[in-house]
Each structure stands twice: as C-alpha cells, then as structure tokens.
Amino acid sequence: MSPRLSCTRALTTAVLTSGLWLSACATTAPRPDAASPAATEPPASAPAAAKPDTAAPEPATAPPVNPRGTEQDFAHAVEIARRGELTAAEAALRTLVELDPKLDYAWTNLGIVQERLGKPAEAERSYRKALEAAPEQQSAWDCLTRLYGRTGRAAKLEAELRERLTSQPDSVTLRTALAITLLQSKDPAAAAAEAKLALKGDERHVRAMQVLAQVYYREGKHELARMVLENARAIDAKDGATHNALGLVYLALDARPQAMEAFKEASLLRPDFAEARNNFGALLNEAQDYAAAVTELEAAVRAAPDFASARLNLGNAYRGTGDFARARAEYEQVLLLRPTAADAYFNLAILYLDVEPPGMETLKRYKTALSHFDNYQARGGRDDRIAQYVKDARKLIDREERRLEREQKDQLRKAAEEQKAAAATPPEGTSPAPEVSKPAPDTRIATPDASPSTTSAPAAPPSDAPDAPVPAGSDRLTTDSQ
Template identity: 25%
Template structure:
C-alpha cells in the first residue's frame, strides 16, 4: 500500500522522505509521527523501523533501538547502512557475536561501505580477533587516509596487539589531522600509561575530558593512570566523576570494584562487581572483575565460575580470565589443576608472555628451559611489551636464573625489574625510619603497664609478624594445620581499626583506656565472622610488627609470634620477588637494607616491653632444622593440645594468597638457608646497608 488515508494522500516514500528530513533538521516529534504513520500502513517497512531505531538510540533507549533495528534488518530489502547501524548498536550493548554478523552482512552487501568496514574492524577488535581487525582498519585507512577517526581506531588495534610504537604513531596522526579529537587524546593517555609515562598520560586524559566532559573512556583511563601510580583515592575520585553522569556505566562499575579490591574493601567491591554484571550480563570484563571480588572474599568456586564465564564471552579478556583461574587454583593448593589450566591457556594463546610469567611459581627452572628463551626474546623484540609486562618479565627471568644457578643473569634482570617498579612508587626511606623510631619511643614500660588490662578481652587472635619472606607463611601453615586453628591470611583489620581512631603513633600517648578498648573491639568486629568456631584465629600480616606494641593494649588476650630469618636471606627473598601487594621499601637494595635495620631496631625496642607470656620469637632456621620441636613450641604457646597434623602442614588444604604459595605446599627443605652467599658479589648495596663487611665474607657467619 503506497498511500496514507489522510489529507493530501501522500505516498509512503514521500512520508519517509519527510520523516528523515524532519529528523535531520532536529524536529524529532514530526519525524516520529510520520514514521509511526508509515508503520500503521506497512508494519514491516524497514526505512520507518530504521528511523525509529536511530531515534531510540539517540534518546538513550538501547533496548528499543535494538528491537527496531533488528526488525528493519529482517527485511531482505534492508540497506547495507542499516545493517552497519545495527552492528554498532549491538557492539555498544556488548552483543559482539550479533554485531559481527550484522557488520559482515553490511560489507557483503556494499563492499565500498566505509562505515561498515570501520564498524566491523572495531567489533573484531573488541572480540579479540585482532589480526582480522587490523586487516579491516588498514583497508579503511588506505581508502580514507585523511580521516582521523580511522587512525584512532587503527591505533586501538595496534595497542591490543602490543605494537605500541605503531599505536602511538596512529594516535598522533589522528591528532595531527584533528588536534581537538578527545577520543584520540584519551587513547593516547592509556598508551602512555602502559609505557610508564604517567605525567604525560594524565595530561592527555585531562585534555580529553576538557574537550568532552562526558567521554567515559577518558575518566576510566585517568583512573587507570592513578591506579598505576598507587593513588587509589584519586582513582576513585575520577570514577565518581564519571558515575555522576553515567551511574550504570559497566566499565566504571568494574573499575571501581577493582580499586575497592586493592584498598581491601572486598564486600563493597563485590556489590559493585555484581552491579556491573547486572547492567551488562554479556560483558566479559564485568564477569572477570566479579571473579576477582569473589576470590578476595574466599568464595573460590563462585570465583572460578565467574572466570569461566568471562573466558567464554567474546572480548579481549579471555587470556586474562583463564590466567586468573589458573592462579586461583594454585592459591587453592591444586597445583596439578593449575598447571593444566596454564597449559590450556597456552594452547589457546601460544607463546603468551603473560601466561609464561604467571606460571613462574609452578616450576623450578633448568638452564635449558624453553620459557627462559621465550621471555628473553620478548624483552629484545622490536615490538616492546608494556612497562608492566617488562617488569614482570625481568622478575620472572630473575627467578628462573636463580633456579638455574646463574647469578649474573639473575641480578641483571632483578636489578632492572626492581628499578622499573621503584620509578613508579613514592617512598622516603628516611621518613619511614623516623616513623619507626617514633613508634619505638611511644611504647614505654610506663604506657604498657598503665593500660595492660585496657583492651578488649579475647584470647582468640594470634598475630604473626615480621619481615615479608621471613617464614611467616610457613609458621601460619603449621598452626593452621591444627584442627582448632583458622589461618586467616594477611588481614588489614588491625590497620583499619587503628586508622578509625586516630593517627598512629602520634595520638597513642593521648588515648585513654576506652580508646584502646575501642580499637580492640573494632578489630574483633572485623574478624569475628571468620571461622567463628575456631578457638584461635591467625592473622598473618607481617607488617603488623609496626603495631606489635599496641596489640597487648587493645587486645589483652592476644598472642604475638615474631618470625625471624637471616637478614640477608630475608632481604634477598624480598628483592627477588614480584609481590602482588606493594612493599615500597624492597625495590632498591640500599633502601631494603636500611628498612631492615629500622625494623630490627623497632623489634629490639618492643622486645623489652611486650608481655613475655604473650610474645615469642621463632627463627626460620630453627623451624627448618627441627620442625617438631618448633611446631610443639608454637602449639603450646597458643594454649592448645598437640595435633600431629601440624607436622604434615604441606598436606593441609587451604587457600594461601602470598608470595610463598608454592613453598608451603612442600615438606620442610633447607636449600633456602644461607642462599645469599652464592650471590654475594651482586649484593653490594644491600650488604653495605646492613653493615656487613664484604671483604671478610669468607670468614663471617651468616648475619
């Protein structure tokens, strides 16, 4: 039917012509009225459906837009541009499989459709089909070399392919063609962040926001820059600014959840991640973030399911999600399953550098291990990895060469990996030392005596403190093997409880009994729900040595176990480990040695004032030499009957989320005792900072 039953009896083609003219002139109500009148006469008319789809999309009604565009493209007479538009709306909704199908139909119908090839290239890019994406976008670039948007899109694919030089060239070409192009500024910011050029990256992201205050990606990139600089408060500020105008943005919700995980607010992170998945159920990154939040809350099976969902969905996070799943299995103590998971990931992503780095703790390297050659080649390849990946490669190769007894190559890489990390963090060794001396001066015998009964009464908490890599995880594993003891891992509950009351240690001298009790109650409120039936709860946060003087005053029944280990072995182990958390003092040998001596001074001071019945010190070397005697001593100290399972600690099934994840799954071994002597020639700055005379090493005993 070609005519309207209205005055003037205009034809359907004429009505459609007028409708599109009204829409292009900004007269949406008239355009919508005419389009709906067309559909009254011809319910499947594709041009009217397409126009209503465009209007729904413009007015923020994506589901309605999809419905109209799908119906428009169902017609055999639908134009290629309609299919291209459907593809773009599907992409924006995360429906990448449908989007690719629509885009391929568009370019099949019209091989010269620039928008169709562009959309297909971007869809393939987001689907992780990067070589195909590159082919599409290079084709478009050849057809329209003066189009800045095409250079920007091409840069995005180059970046995902880790061809960072080519990506940067594409972004800069886009900006040369269009200096005020906000998306190109934003993407350049993200690239510069990967290169470790954080100040330049922040300037580029801020420029993008100035040009387009509603450009969501620019806020996300600015947040990522601040996360890379460990400035989590600033990252949340940028995400809050984004969510002020886009409260349901899935990328913002996922990024916020990641920051909350890093700042140890896992319950808040979980709520945020669940919201991201609810808003975008087909978004792989949202599911991956949900997996990390669940992992942080020890909900392991649910976390594995989320990683599986993320890996199964189209997108560019498949490798990341599969790797995260393998690492979680390693934490859970299922090494065989973890190795199999890494192998599956490598089968799907052959010669993946990130997977090769991630599985470093699953193996002991020999000199001829092919992974070593693969990682060395990645560092010398013309296409450089991102700065984070370069750092990870250096640490992984450092470990591999230490395993294979090649000290020279090990420290070549460890020095470079640590230097990259040190350039990112802000750390003042002198101020840190002053702070520890202030802590030591605060906890006087008079203060300890005055408030020794002030704290919350509970004999459930057991604190393991000391330097990282000093045997804290081993001692926790021995204790946690007891039927009545729960190993809670590294908790920040005490730090949060203290921060909630005032500045530490400045305010301690002004506290009264109620202040100490309030900190104790705040701590207990954070841990009471963890294994409530266990008679003892082990909090293995090594850095709690800073609060060792405070613990008896806030928790009058708590016990403290101070783990000690040879000073140089401890520091070498810190220097050679790529920690998941931030150990700001460990990225320069001299600063590491100074920190150790400051820690040593603090513990020597606190040893004089801590209650003898609630404080013991355990030497790693003694545990290695006589496991049973030290295990029995530990169990007696926490006031429980002996349990033979403590001697088979390596068989205990529990999650271990520390740098010692692999070691505590093995029986006691002695190879780590005094291992620093094999590498003494490369430890000059550390030995000097520790006050060890290098000229007499052959005569000296371990420090």
C-alpha cells in the same frame, strides 16, 4: 631417577592480573572492557601481581553502520587479528581506513594491532585518528590511556584530559579516561572521585563502575567492590572485564569456586582476553590441572606475547606436566621481559629441583637450583619456604656427593682387582707351565738314576713282626734315600 624435594609440585606461582585495559580482539559491539581490581598478593611464590599494562589491548568493534562490503571486510580483519596474523591484519585494517577515514573502530583496531607489533608511535596516531572521527569513543580512550601509562607518560595525558574537561565538563567518557589515568598514576582517591563524577552523569556507565570497584579493591573494601561489580554485571552480563574483576574480588573473599567460574566466564566471553585466561590458568595450576592450565595460558600468551605474568604461569604449567625444556624457556622469556624479576629465579630453582633435565648430571642440577635461589634472594625475593628448600637441596647434594664417592671407590676397587687378575695371567704367547701329576698314595717316585731294585716294592714284613715306629710328619710320600 634421583630423589625429589617433597612438596615442590604444590608450589604454583599464580600471578593474577586485573585486565584494566582491553586485551583481545572482539567481533561484537564495543563495550567498556576494562577496569577491574588488580591482584594484590597472589597465591604461592609471586611477590606481586603483574601490572595490567603488561598485556596487549583488545580491538574493539562497532555495530554495522557501513555498507555490507565494509562490514564484512572489517569482521574479516578482526578475525585475522584474533588468529595472531598481525601483519596481515594491519594491512587489512589500513586498507579499510584509507578507503574511509571515518571508520573510527577500524582506526582503534589498527592501533591495537600496531601496539602488538611493537609500533607504539603508529598506534598512538591510530588511536587519535579514531578520536578525531568519534571523540567520545570509550575504547579508543581506554587504549590511549593504557599506551601512555605503559610508556611512562600518564601525567602528560592527565593534563590533556583535564584541559579537555574544562570545555566538556559533562563528558562521562573523558571523566572515565581521567579516572583510569589517575589509577595508573597510583592516585586511587582522585581516581575514585572522577569515577563517581562520571557515574553522576551516567549511573549505568559500566566502565566507570569498574574503575570505582578497582579503587575499593585496592583499599581492601572487598564487599563494596563486589556490590559495585555485581551491579555492573546486572547492567551488562556480557562484559568480560566485569567477570574477570569479580573473580579477583571473590578470591579476596576466599570464595575460590566462584572466582574460578568468573574467570572461566570472562574467558568464554572473550577468548583472547589475555588477563582473564591468565587468571583462569593460574587457578587451574593451583588445582594441579596442568593440562587445562597449559591451554588457557598458551591462549593468553598468543593474545599478548609480552605478557610476562602469563609466561610465568605458563612455565609453571609446563613444569607441572614435566616438560622441563618448555618450562625453562618460559621462565627465561620472563627474564628477558623483566630482567629484575625475582620470581622467575624462584621458579627456575623449583624447576631444577622438581623435574630432571635431560642429560644433566644430578649434582649439577641441584647446584644450579641453589644458584637460582641465590639470585632470587639477591633481587629482593622473600619467601618463608626458601630456608627449607635450600636445606633440603643441600641434603640432596650431600647425598649425591656420597653416592658419587662410593661409586668412585667401587670403580677403584674393581680396577685394582682387574689389575691383579691381569698380573696373574701369563703374557699372551707364553706356553703354560707343564702340569705335574700328583702321585697316588703309596706310590714311590723313581729318581732318574735309580735301579729297578730301588723302585720295586719292599717285601711285606712277617705278619708277626712288630710295626716300625713312624716318625712325625711322615704322612707324605718321599723318594728313598740313595
């Protein structure tokens, strides 16, 4: 296993989202499920939180006011949508509104399903049909404001709402819709003014309270935002958007345990509330509970397939579990949804440093990581840790290049030794040279023409004869001279 950069697993991009609009299917009575503070600077590497309009809206449902069969069919259609079977859900809801065009909440749900199927024009028609049947339906206005904001037409809807308010100045629903539209247009002061006017008409209007809290949050007035949202929670404790918004405020107040609990509660109240499940999953990533984070973030992506922030966090969760292929697929999907997203490149770089891709050479892996860091910075990404990450990556590249160089030298040395050994070995089929036995000491070697007398041992000298002088170098036996 190749060396890893230290602390790369601690990097968890927590992209938090506000859940400004409805985001999942519900089977309970409709409630305003939206305005909540948008995240400012999220933890870790994300340059900014995802815009709320990246998530899909949530089908709102009505209390049973129709015949039993219609009620059951409606509940069944919503359940199909919750399972993600959008085409079947669209067909079921279309059948309902064809049978009874006054089913306003069926029209709203139909529009939401159509949005998630990528049919914005049909979705707008369905929302407006819902408003024809029930002009004060808050959920339909919520979805319509979201759709106009996402398609860059907030100013057009603002003009329409102001015109309607000239004839209906006391409409709390229209005031709240206008406040949301102004918030999308980045005019928080005007949004707060409209939300306050709505609250004058109905001081318990939770949706208007959520919008006002979001304005306070964006202005850094976190205690004020907390107070407003806690009042909203006291009015309706089952509103998931209020809990999601409180989670963001608690984070800003550095109360992470309370934030975690708030996001969890929002997710339990609305299992397909994409923003809440994204936020809960992001904090689970930070806690390095990656398996639990995968569960939450996969649910967020199922509820809103084009939710780029949730996909980014899901990629981080997969990275934490060591699943390289799935992590890379999610980051690449983020780039398809947001081609200029810098944070996806940052996390791709960390992925290549932190997890070993199957079948990829180590040197190529580190160089790929560096190229992703370059892409991140080229797109305006800024992070204080980049310099250290790049420095460490270059060290790993140098170390790997030295290792490869040593390995190459070893291979060349072994090849030379094998070549030398092969040269010393006789060619195949050649008889080996005969072995010459080494004579024993004091043995004379007979020449081919020597007579028996010359090979016989000399007579022993007399015992009293002096020793013959021994010339230097005569310790080796030689043949007698002829």
